[in-house]
Amino acid sequence: MNFLSELKEGLAIAWDAILANKMRSVLTTLGIVIGIVTVTLMGTALDAMNRAFHQSISIIGADTLFVQRGSWLAHTEAEWLGFLKRREITWLQAREVEKQMTLARGVAPVVVMFQSVGYQSRNARGVQIIGSTDQFLVTSGFSVGQGRFMTEMESEGGRPVCVIGMDVATNLFLNEDPIGKRIRIGSRPLEVIGVLAKQGSFMGMKSLDNEVIIPIRQLLGGYWRNPDFQIQVKVSEINRIEDAKEELQGIMRKIRRLAPGDPDDFAINQQEHLISMFNRVAGIIATVGLLITGLSLFVGGIGIMNIMFVSVAERTREIGVRKAIGAKRRTILIQFLIEAASICMIGGLVGLAITYLMVLAVGRFMPVPVSLSIPVMGVAILVSLFTGLASGFFPAWRAARMDPVEALRNE
Amino acid sequence: MSLICLKNLSRRYQMGEETIHALRDVSLEIERGEYVAIMGPSGSGKSTLMNLLGCLDTPTSGTYELNGTNVSEMDDNELAEVRNREIGFVFQTFNLLPRSNALRNVELPLIYSGMTFDERRRVALEALTAVGLADRVTHKPNELSGGQRQRVAIARALVNTPSIILADEPTGNLDSKTGDEIMTLFEDLSRKGNTVFVVTHEEEVALHARRIIRIRDGLIASDEAVKH
Ligand SMILES: Nc1ncnc2c1ncn2[C@@H]1O[C@H](COP(=O)(O)OP(=O)(O)O)[C@@H](O)[C@H]1O
Numbered sequence: 029m030n031f032l033s034e035l036k037e038g039l040a041i042a043w044d045a046i047l048a049n050k051m052r053s054v055l056t057t058l059g060i061v062i063g064i065v066t067v068t069l070m071g072t073a074l075d076a077m078n079r080a081f082h083q084s085i086s087i088i089g090a091d092t093l094f095v096q097r098g099s100w101l102a103h104t105e106a107e108w109l110g111f112l113k114r115r116e117i118t119w120l121q122a123r124e125v126e127k128q129m130t131l132a133r134g135v136a137p138v139v140v141m142f143q144s145v146g147y148q149s150r151n152a153r154g155v156q157i158i159g160s161t162d163q164f165l166v167t168s169g170f171s172v173g174q175g176r177f178m179t180e181m182e183s184e185g186g187r188p189v190c191v192i193g194m195d196v197a198t199n200l201f202l203n204e205d206p207i208g209k210r211i212r213i214g215s216r217p218l219e220v221i222g223v224l225a226k227q228g229s230f231m232g233m234k235s236l237d238n239e240v241i242i243p244i245r246q247l248l249g250g251y252w253r254n255p256d257f258q259i260q261v262k263v264s265e266i267n268r269i270e271d272a273k274e275e276l277q278g279i280m281r282k283i284r285r286l287a288p289g290d291p292d293d294f295a296i297n298q299q300e301h302l303i304s305m306f307n308r309v310a311g312i313i314a315t316v317g318l319l320i321t322g323l324s325l326f327v328g329g330i331g332i333m334n335i336m337f338v339s340v341a342e343r344t345r346e347i348g349v350r351k352a353i354g355a356k357r358r359t360i361l362i363q364f365l366i367e368a369a370s371i372c373m374i375g376g377l378v379g380l381a382i383t384y385l386m387v388l389a390v391g392r393f394m395p396v397p398v399s400l401s402i403p404v405m406g407v408a409i410l411v412s413l414f415t416g417l418a419s420g421f422f423p424a425w426r427a428a429r430m431d432p433v434e435a436l437r438n439e
Numbered sequence: 440m441s442l443i444c445l446k447n448l449s450r451r452y453q454m455g456e457e458t459i460h461a462l463r464d465v466s467l468e469i470e471r472g473e474y475v476a477i478m479g480p481s482g483s484g485k486s487t488l489m490n491l492l493g494c495l496d497t498p499t500s501g502t503y504e505l506n507g508t509n510v511s512e513m514d515d516n517e518l519a520e521v522r523n524r525e526i527g528f529v530f531q532t533f534n535l536l537p538r539s540n541a542l543r544n545v546e547l548p549l550i551y552s553g554m555t556f557d558e559r560r561r562v563a564l565e566a567l568t569a570v571g572l573a574d575r576v577t578h579k580p581n582e583l584s585g586g587q588r589q590r591v592a593i594a595r596a597l598v599n600t601p602s603i604i605l606a607d608e609p610t611g612n613l614d615s616k617t618g619d620e621i622m623t624l625f626e627d628l629s630r631k632g633n634t635v636f637v638v639t640h641e642e643e644v645a646l647h648a649r650r651i652i653r654i655r656d657g658l659i660a661s662d663e664a665v666k667h
Pocket residue numbers: 452453454459460461479480481482483484485486487488
């Protein structure tokens with residue numbers, strides 16, 4: 029008897045047995061159903077968390093590299109003063125990086141200064157003025173709430189336009205529509221073409237909405253001829269951030285004509301701690317989830333094992349008859365394994381269906397989109413199959429090894 | 440060469456301190472086509488002998504040659520194959536699978552021997568027809584009378600065209616009229632060339648056979664031909 033027909037025969041027998049003991053099968057399956065619901069909910073939650081994180085990663089800028097003179101990791105004042113003695117990063121260097129980077133989704137030169145901003149009789153002091161290009165929208169992860177961002181033409185032409193933060197908009201315009209109005213930055217008038225969407229505050233500290241973004245050429249021409257630049261590089265893939273960093277370092281060293289042995293006279297900063305923090309939290313959640321999941325599946329598996337032992341004991345005579353007629357150990361083993369696996373698979377499918385409905389119901393109230401993904405479903409099915417095989421093994425083994433004479437004498 | 444050749448076959452059971460000699464040094468030769476009745480009081484070792492003959496059990500000592508091969512040294516899997524190919528069992532309590540209909544019960548040995556679906560359908564139907572149950576193939580055991588159940592069991596024993604048919608008290612659970620019918624069936628099988636062993640308590644039943652072996656305390660007490 030080949031393996032395929034053994035499988036087919038085993039399936040037929042398993043269905044027979046499951047249908048003959050419907051109530052018992054349902055109760056047994058319950059354990060697995062709960063286990064699989066836990067597995068899939070867990071998986072879906074982790075999935076959603078991951079997705080939400082990757083979204084916020086862009087906003088917060090964890091996939092952005094910041095080229096500056098100084099490192100964010102300076103520990104002492106002496107170190108900091110050392111950075112200030114380094115050559116400045118110039119407009120031309122920034123342009124060169126923009127030209128040469130291949131592993132970037134966007135490169136933006138950035139200069140930050142503070143100025144007071146006014147509209148008609150109202151004034152706001154100490155507003156952060158960011159001079160950059162159209163690429164800044166990509167590198168910063170900001171989004172425009174109203175109007176539009178500057179175009180490449182406006183940026184290259186240094187047009188007198190600006191995009192303002194939410195705080196600036198409310199402070200200067202109250203309820204008026206700011207689009208198309210002219211504000212004063214220092215003494216120069218610029219036209220408001222867009223308002224940024226509200227960013228909120230970063231970890232409750234400083235507001236991210238009190239800023240005005242203007243074309244870098246406007247800033248260079250009107251306010252500050254030779255500033256120290258910061259270059260923001262948004263990497264094309266977060267997974268290749270290390271490669272991008274290496275490329276960037278090479279380009280910077282070449283542009284700044286550093287000899288092979290010289291140390292870098294610039295720093296490439298990144299918000300590493302954000303990623304590592306997330307990974308730590310996700311790791312803890314996954315571990316706890318795995319434990320809970322494993323435990324509930326274990327309990328379900330024990331239930332299956334128990335029922336399978338009962339089933340084997342009840343069908344001792346049947347096993348004897350099958351053996352007398354020519355069933356081999358392997359045939360009996362497969363028969364009971366299939367029975368256990370079938371019960372678990374049914375439980376797994378029911379569990380999946382329940383999870384699907386739960387996700388559908390709960391998903392509406394979630395801030396991020398949640399859905400049952402194909403990999404999670406695949407894992408659930410594999411896990412239920414494995415639980416069935418693992419918990420069915422000992423009972424099936426006992427059945428397979430029964431002595432036929434003893435089995436036939438059984439009442 | 441004889442179909443069956445037993446040499447000093449013994450089967451002992453160890454019950455704690457005590458050793459039970461269920462069968463002691465039994466030697467026996469059976470030719471193809473013989474019809475043998477095995478008789479003896481309860482506990483004398485009849486079933487033990489049948490189980491050994493049917494390769495369900497292995498002897499504690501001695502050898503058993505079936506068709507010239509020594510089966511007393513085979514492993515579990517080899518014995519299962521021999522049972523499937525060479526042996527047909529009929530039990531006192533029928534031992535049909537309760538949830539399967541007559542046809543499926545009869546098909547079972549063919550499934551284990553790996554026959555294709557269409558062929559085993561045909562062969563199983565033939566076997567059921569041969570025992571007079573062509574019109575009961577879709578009935579489950581609990582929808583059949585005792586005699587009919589035993590016929591299904593006989594069809595199942597026959598379906599693989601085994602070398603030996605072993606029946607351990609096949610009429611024990613039947614009334615005498617039905618029992619007679621079943622015995623007539625065995626007589627038919629024997630006449631068609633099958634080798635048949637029947638265990639029975641009743642002299643009357645045993646007289647259907649052509650050779651009677653009497654067992655007492657695990658020993659062969661007598662072994663004689665029946666004069667018809
Ligand atoms: N599994 C066993 N364990 C111990 N003793 C057994 C076992 N099977 C049979 N016996 C003993 O072997 C002897 C022969 O049994 P058996 O062959 O069943 O007798 P019969 O079928 O002639 O009534 C009896 O004394 C019985 O108690």
